[in-house]
Amino acid sequence: MIGSVGVIFGETGSHTFKFMVTDPALRRTDYVKVWHSTDGWVLCQVMSMTRSEGADNKDRVIASVTVIGVRDQQGLLRAPMTPFRPGDRVYKAEEELIVETLGLSDGGAYLGLLDGTDIPVTVDRNKLIQKHCSILAMTGSGKSYTAAVIIEEMMEKGVPLLIIDPHGEYATLKEPNDDADMGALAEKFGVEPQGYKNVTIYTPGNKKLCGYADRPLRLNGVNLKPKEIIEYVPSELNNTEIGLIYEAVNALRNDGIDYTIKDVLREIGSSHSAMKWGVYNKLEPLLEAEFLSDRPTPLTELFARGRTSIVDMKGIGPDVQQAIVAKLLDNLFEARKAGQVPPGMVVVEEAHNFCPEKGFAKTVSGDVLRAIASEGRKFGLGLLIISQRPAKVDKNVLSQCNTQIIMRVTNPNDIRAITKSLEGISSELEEEIKRLPPGVALFVSPDIPRAVMVQVRVRKSRHGGASKEISDEADKEDKPPAGGSLFKRLFGKA
Numbered sequence: 001m002i003g004s005v006g007v008i009f010g011e012t013g014s015h016t017f018k019f020m021v022t023d024p025a026l027r028r029t030d031y032v033k034v035w036h037s038t039d040g041w042v043l044c045q046v047m048s049m050t051r052s053e054g055a056d057n058k059d060r061v062i063a064s065v066t067v068i069g070v071r072d073q074q075g076l077l078r079a080p081m082t083p084f085r086p087g088d089r090v091y092k093a094e095e096e097l098i099v100e101t102l103g104l105s106d107g108g109a110y111l112g113l114l115d116g117t118d119i120p121v122t123v124d125r126n127k128l129i130q131k132h133c134s135i136l137a138m139t140g141s142g143k144s145y146t147a148a149v150i151i152e153e154m155m156e157k158g159v160p161l162l163i164i165d166p167h168g169e170y171a172t173l174k175e176p177n178d179d180a181d182m183g184a185l186a187e188k189f190g191v192e193p194q195g196y197k198n199v200t201i202y203t204p205g206n207k208k209l210c211g212y213a214d215r216p217l218r219l220n221g222v223n224l225k226p227k228e229i230i231e232y233v234p235s236e237l238n239n240t241e242i243g244l245i246y247e248a249v250n251a252l253r254n255d256g257i258d259y260t261i262k263d264v265l266r267e268i269g270s271s272h273s274a275m276k277w278g279v280y281n282k283l284e285p286l287l288e289a290e291f292l293s294d295r296p297t298p299l300t301e302l303f304a305r306g307r308t309s310i311v312d313m314k315g316i317g318p319d320v321q322q323a324i325v326a327k328l329l330d331n332l333f334e335a336r337k338a339g340q341v342p343p344g345m346v347v348v349e350e351a352h353n354f355c356p357e358k359g360f361a362k363t364v365s366g367d368v369l370r371a372i373a374s375e376g377r378k379f380g381l382g383l384l385i386i387s388q389r390p391a392k393v394d395k396n397v398l399s400q401c402n403t404q405i406i407m408r409v410t411n412p413n414d415i416r417a418i419t420k421s422l423e424g425i426s427s428e429l430e431e432e433i434k435r436l437p438p439g440v441a442l443f444v445s446p447d448i449p450r451a452v453m454v455q456v457r458v459r460k461s462r463h464g465g466a467s468k469e470i471s472d473e474a475d476k477e478d479k480p481p482a483g484g485s486l487f488k489r490l491f492g493k494a
């Protein structure tokens with residue numbers, strides 16, 4: 001029959017088989033179909049290919065295939081009850097069969113194209129919020145690029161977004177993509193360059209730290225509880241020092257007037273304890289920490305329909321970043337529970353620093369992120385968790401992310417962490433993850449019966465990427481060489 005790409009041979013199973021390839025254009029990951037006498041056309045996917053020399057000295061290409069299945073009358077995906085026959089012919093699957101069998105719908109947030117096809121892959125925005133999403137990949141493989149694609153798609157529907165941006169990577173959402181390859185990529189993916197106006201960049205510092213910020217981010221610095229003060233202190237405090245803070249705050253509370261960190265320091269200064277100067281020194285940086293204020297930024301301004309707020313923490317130390325995130329998200333979650341802010345999404349870049357796995361570090365922001373991960377869905381507060389070190393992210397948080405976007409990862413511990421949080425990932429897919437080119441993601445969603453490979457669409461806004469001075473030296477080693485046409489890297493054409 002015309003159009004066949006090969007013929008099944010040898011032992012066939014219900015879920016796998018091999019076929020002798022007759023079409024030289026066939027490639028790994030291609031979708032194929034085989035006619036089954038009781039089920040009709042069954043969708044399958046080429047997982048690997050081998051080439052060897054046959055007895056006639058000619059090339060023999062053999063493809064190993066996984067059976068995806070067929071939709072039954074109830075719309076459920078199932079594999080045929082009997083295996084295919086050796087001698088059955090294999091054909092390229094047409095788009096319609098792929099879309100129907102994989103259950104790809106055309107509404108929702110447009111992520112990109114099913115790899116090797118022109119079929120759009122979308123994801124339901126509500127489910128992204130209700131069930132959380134993670135983007136896991138080693139550095140340089142397109143994490144923040146893909147996150148920005150999701151952010152763009154959410155922004156276009158006015159979903160409130162709060163972006164925790166430790167390195168100042170997301171400010172360029174405001175500008176249209178001016179990449180030299182944009183023309184060809186825009187046509188391929190059917191998108192137009194666009195900058196987003198409703199993006200506000202907040203800095204917890206000042207214009208010196210973040211010159212391009214639109215507004216300062218201020219958190220409440222009045223009448224802080226001892227526990228809150230302790231969380232903001234950048235250095236470790238011993239028990240005596242903690243006791244001194246409690247004593248000072250209790251004394252101020254007894255006076256019944258509003259107090260600030262300055263008052264707490266004054267009170268500590270008047271103590272008779274020999275330890276007072278030690279704790280004084282540790283608390284003093286909070287006087288200069290501009291993010292504590294008697295006029296905090298209202299949450300209703302930060303998290304509102306049609307608005308995207310970037311908390312740009314460039315230049316701020318990791319401990320202070322964690323304290324800011326802890327307080328901000330705590331306030332946001334409480335406000336959401338009380339219905340004071342609408343449902344929306346929180347984007348957490350470098351999540352391993354804000355909710356680390358036990359044994360790696362302990363941070364003040366871990367508790368609130370765990371709480372949002374496990375309860376956020378009830379209140380319509382979604383997380384987009386992004387990390388280049390999946391093994392270092394709290395596994396309770398990761399396991400709550402029902403939509404997973406996995407890009408290239410080579411570190412064995414990170415691969416193990418990913419496969420642990422994914423059900424039924426095959427060893428072929430593990431191998432695939434190690435070899436994914438930049439911009440290609442393994443997409444796992446509760447709406448799609450199996451993981452699919454997606455060529456992530458081009459960004460509409462300009463891609464910024466991390467600024468050089470703060471990028472992690474260790475991570476640099478993993479980076480693929482820069483330069484060259486991206487279009488060429490992605491599609492092999494100039």
Ligand SMILES: Nc1ncnc2c1ncn2[C@@H]1O[C@H](COP(=O)(O)OP(=O)(O)OP(=O)(O)O)[C@@H](O)[C@H]1O
Nearest residue numbers: 138139140141142143144145438439456457458465
């Ligand atoms: N889908 C895509 N389409 C076009 N270009 C892409 C795509 N994904 C990634 N890239 C390119 O790959 C490069 C690396 O992407 P990105 O900055 O998102 O990596 P990263 O994993 O976030 O790295 P880092 O950890 O250094 O921030 C970028 O320069 C970007 O231009």
